[in-house]
Amino acid sequence: MIFLAAPPPVPISEHGWLYLNQAATLGLRGVLVGVDGLDDPEQLVEWVPETVAWITWPAVVDVVRRSAQAYPSADATARGTVDRLTVAGDLLKRPNR
């Protein structure tokens, strides 16, 4: 799973803006050219859509914030633990992040 600053497409050096599966396929083919002993390198290329997932960092922050608000805990210590740990999810809100 790839964590991105913004949703795809993403800028790829010398190739412009590409969606992740396109970018992974492009890079993988380049790597496989130098690998000996593969029966069918294209198999790996075919599996790219089944193996590449993505999420944006703002979405991660949103998930953490929503999950913390919805988390059911009447115990003050457990609640405090969740609240302290979720502070890490708010780091994107800091200036210059």
Add this chain to the structure above:
Amino acid sequence: MPEDRTRIENPSAFGRLANSLSWEGIDGLRKFRQGGVGRSDVFQAEVLHALDMLPRQAFLGMLLERAHGADAARAAAAAQVEQATLDLSVHEIFLTPAARAEPSAVSSSPTPCWSLPTRSPYSSSAQSDRGRFRRPSWPSSARPPCCVPTAARRCC
């Protein structure tokens, strides 16, 4: 026997971060003097460490659900999220025995990985069978490692 510089003895988020910083050199380390503000590797370690410790279904499970792509793999990961080991350290995954990387070819910016406690589709018997792969079958017994590469040196 040459030193294996890719091996991380401390697989915690902080161990992985320390290993990542060790590749920066003296000049590179100066960029971390404000606590690593704006550095994606520091940010990743902080956030992923928190996700590791938080109640799994409610946080990491929801994150996997919110992500896009590789639907079957994400569903398989979410289904075993409580038992999963969040491993930020680097593990080499060999396509074939012949594809083993020489230490000089290892990236100086190692990729953190999420690996699940079950075996990789590329492990054991798949590796011993030179040149052959086993097709991933996420919902069944073979489950994938979920890699979390750094998309950009600066995250925002």
